[in-house]
Amino acid sequence: MNKVFDSSQFLATLTQQPGVYRMYDADGEVIYVGKAKNLKKRVSSYFRKQLDAVKTKALVRNIANMDVTVTNSEAEALILENTFIKKYRPRYNVLLRDDKSYPFIFISNHKHPRIAFHRGARREKGDYFGPFPNGHAVRESLKLLQKLFPVRQCDDTFYRARSRPCLQYQLKRCLAPCVNIPSDEEYQAQVDLVRMFMRGRNDEVIERLVAAMDQASQALDFEKAAELRDQIAALRQVQERNAVSGAQEELDVVGFWREGGMTCIHLLFIRQNAVHGSRSYYPKVPAHTPDAEVLESFLVQFYLNESQGKRVTSEIVSPLQPTHAKELSQQLTDALQQRVRITSNHRGQRAQYRALANKNAMNALQSRLGQASLMQSRFDALQKLVASELNDEEPNLERFECFDISHTMGEQTVASCVVFGPEGPRTSEYRRYNIDGITPGDDFAAMAQVLSRRYKHAVERDTVPDIVFIDGGKGQLTQAEEYFAEWPQKPLLIGVAKGESRKLGLETLIFGYSRNTRHLPADNPGLHFIQYIRDESHRFAITGHKQRRAKAKKTSTLESIPSVGPKRRQNLLKYLGGLQQVKGASIEQLANVPGISKPLAETIYYALRDE
Template sequence: MSSNTQFNAEDFLKNLTHQPGVYRMFSAEGEVIYVGKAKDLRKRVTSYFRKNVDSVKTQALVKQIANMEVTVTNSEAEALILENSFIKTHMPRYNVLLRDDKSYPYIFISAHEHPRIAYHRGTRREKGEYFGPFPNGSAVRESLRLLQKLFPVRQCDDSYYRARSRPCLQHQLKRCLAPCVDLPTENEYAEQVQLVKLFLRGKNNEVIETLVAAMEQASENLDFERAGMLRDQIAALRQVQERNAVSGSQHELDAVGLYRNSGFTCVHLLSIRQNSVQGSRSYYPKVPAHTSDAEVLESFLIQYYLNQQHGQRVPAEIIVPEQLENKAALNEQLSLALERRVKLIQPKRGERQQYLALATKNAMNAVESKLGLQSTMHIRFQALQKFLQRDVAIDRMECFDISHTMGEETVASCVVFDQDGPKKSDYRRFNIKGITGGDDYAAMAQALERRYKHAVERENVPDLLLIDGGKGQLSQAEAYFQDWPHPPILLGVAKGESRRPGLETLIFGFSRNTVHLPADDPALHLIQHIRDESHRFAITGHRQRRAKVRKTSTLEEIPAVGNKRRQNLLKYLGGLQQVKSASIEQLANVPGISRALAETIYYALRDE
């Protein structure tokens, strides 16, 4: 699908920051197709949309872009690390030319009979497992020192290991099991190596559970020396569980940043998993006037983390700004509601504070972008006001459109815009009944009657009413409003002969004066925006109604969904409607439902 119709690069670039960061390009299906980093985000992203781009790869990439997102970082170096993390997570198909990570340090566990843990930088030739990359060498060395205190696995070179005839000092300090002289059994050493790997993957709780089980087994076998050693190891692990464990990054936490300006509020959430930023997202809660920062934060935390979609993966730590009040009470409420320990932290210094600052920085960038978009909307409104030659401000605009397939399941849509853009809470659809199939004029008349029957008493009469269509559709609005003392301005929007944007004919109601605005006129852009949104809303409603009428698929008729699986689907998702509206991922999380079966159920319950 071409980006010419899906992605407005000009608008996106207008409000893009000059700060360093990472950008993600999405296809029309929502797939991440490219991830890049930049010292200056606006300059770098702008280079993709120049008129003359030599690279064939870049030309192909740009044609696929339907959306873009950015995550701001503090430096280009941070952007490089984050870029690597996103590429590993999403594996974008256009990132084939990126260099490898050989300039970054890793923690390496060899594939020897008695594996060793080591610092590694460069080409990964030796067999074994590599954990990383990490931001710098000092972070890896600090991590190796920590691992040596927690897990008695050798960190010596192979030449030193082969030359030993008796245990070294590390064994005396209880920092190595001395496999060089065959003191531990194969199983004992392999068990510690496996625990190191789990720890490096961020699975601290699993490590402790394994050690607890081993300690209890040793006690039952009256092996009190081994039980005591495992007890000490568990205690050491618990002491560092809340600390920086491996790479200078926390294993698992969320950082929540808040920024408010000029009526806009953004809460930005950074998700840190397995020692790196795995994702970030901005949220724009609807905030009543005079609401405090503390109330905004508290409402967001409760609604976000108690949502079923997120409840299964809430981290043990959530980093929050200092504006949050009643932290202890909220901490207890979340822990009880989620049935697991959740700790809200307001850091003053250190790595957690850096994550908080980064989340806040991204929230600030998101609000500034929103303000830029609002400015664009205001410019277009001013242009429309000038075009209509109205002294009174236009605060509310509505647009109607009709959608059907050969007269079947007709739906009329009404979308609403104010000076801040779409007001989706006021959108309405009308299922048209009792008319001859395909009679758009009768459908328009019915929709107008149903929408404006009580509009005056409810005080929601628009200042401007747009009708998507020519004089025939416009005449229905004229007939309905002809006896009103103060009707809205009526404006028909008829497509040009080639139906290309920019060639629309605007027809004023009652006077029937026609106007053609220049294709680059901001007033026309606003009219096109509203008209297109009305068309999209009508088409979506019509397809949903048609699918509902035509659909015959039920859970009973889907292959491989027997009685037990059907009961699980209804039980875990809450009912048939929830099953029908569930995503493939939500279906696959139900016990007994594989990914392939989830896809089968998903498409069987939809109009394909």
């Protein structure tokens, strides 16, 4: 029986300062996190005699304990609330579940900064512009920037190794700072223009270029003036093209739709006067949660999330009521330390954008509901198959994992593990494993290795799957049987062997231990579910293998030689003219490179010939 929480005793000593409160259940699990301008007043509202909201009644019934953290301001409380929600994932909070990282355009902090595509943690110093909805939007923007501003986009290794300008300089898409053609001031001026352009200050950029063109003309530097004239013309062309798409410089537009127990929030990203992309989100929403609470929680989590970037658009078009929009605008402005305006009464183009966002949210959710219905029918068919094999009328199936091995002639072997539930793929739990220390091409040894690494701590972490699918025949299945042989509670093992000519629908299912085989009809929904899991595992393995193979190709053979660090590699490539010249150099030629001693030259010489 749950311990009854003594609310009166807790409230008697509760402060009236701003802060964050956490509610716990009988098992000590955080079930709700909230913020308050006045902690005593806000927490007291949960324990009134008359509670209208069904969700609040259910929450209060499960409270076994509470604690609070006092903050200096409501803005600090907002940030701390978001941190706790990400940490504890409380089941009564609206949770934004999105395992994708957002791409950015990055301008580095080097002497000669570079512009680059960036995704992931922001460890390198510099300016990050975004987030963009997808990688395609970033790459298109980078192409545009390269046409407008001659700033380098090459990586640092390529930049440091140059002894003469590359093709981008000939195409007038880079000033070639790698070989010191422009002055530092001239190059930095172009970088500053990029930063201004990325912040939507296009008119200012043109004004600067016009002033520079006039100055060049007066100095009789007509070639420079002509280059600036062409740059101004290109910028004006971009402005005219974007003006066709809209007159709003920078907006985020929020669409909202709820149906069938699910919620979709669709974001349109308006950048540089045009729709730059969009993305749908499906937050986890407790039952009976009001629309306003869902929207406010989503906006707070989305815009305070560290992965979204340092800079937030200045205007957010949303379906919130004006009073809620005004209050949340102030909270985000204080928390982010920049002006954020959430608008709700819309006319003209903003109203059109909002209608478009709502339409996208409705279509996305209805499509997802259709997929969920299809997934449920496939899962039911799989349950029926397992029930007939185990003689269990209602098998409890919650977690399935599938393994696949990918390599090229035994090289760069990668094993994939994908995770599924009744609802479909759980992509945040997918894992890849680089396989080393085996005979090249030995798929059986690769399978044995990945199983031992995957399930080494599975029991204590409670992540043992109900079914393990193995993409392969009896040989691969045998490795799984041997690994799980001593386990007291074994997962069900199913090998998925390809049929004749590898055609879909001809697969043979081989059940572990019993070695019973099943051939399901090609139109069986359960077989479709297994094919989906198998194909996803295959795709994930091949992608990982290609990435590993590409990385190996990009890696210089010099990196594997002891005592040859970045500086010495740079000197070797610079003084000898490239990797092929290094490979063909004699010991004496290698020893003449600054920083390379005679013994080290011998080490490099023989290491390159032992490849």
